[in-house]
Amino acid sequence: MSTIRQQIIDLLENNDHDAREISQLLRISEKEVYSHMTHIEKTVSAKGKKLLITPSACLACGYTFKQRNRPEPPGKCPRCKSERIRKPRFSIG
Numbered sequence: 765m766s767t768i769r770q771q772i773i774d775l776l777e778n779n780d781h782d783a784r785e786i787s788q789l790l791r792i793s794e795k796e797v798y799s800h801m802t803h804i805e806k807t808v809s810a811k812g813k814k815l816l817i818t819p820s821a822c823l824a825c826g827y828t829f830k831q832r833n834r835p836e837p838p839g840k841c842p843r844c845k846s847e848r849i850r851k852p853r854f855s856i857g
């Protein structure tokens with residue numbers, strides 16, 4: 765039985781996923797997915813790989829949250845205040 769973190773790594777090595785997809789596949793909360801990401805980043809970089817994050821973006825105006833280093837999606841767009849935010853996607857490469 766592998767750990768949740770290892771299962772997330774396995775998923776992301778095969779495909780890119782957002783936190784909702786991971787949460788549904790592994791039956792954990794999205795919040796738990798995000799809580800594992802910092803540690804997963806360290807684990808994969810120790811193996812010479814990289815956790816790739818496609819940044820969140822505003823679906824209303826297209827604003828991209830490039831400056832954010834934290835994996836959690838922002839609550840709303842700083843430009844147009846919309847709360848329709850595309851979640852960040854994760855993969856390992």
Ligand SMILES: [Zn+2]
Nearest residue numbers: 822825841844
């Ligand atoms: Zn916006």
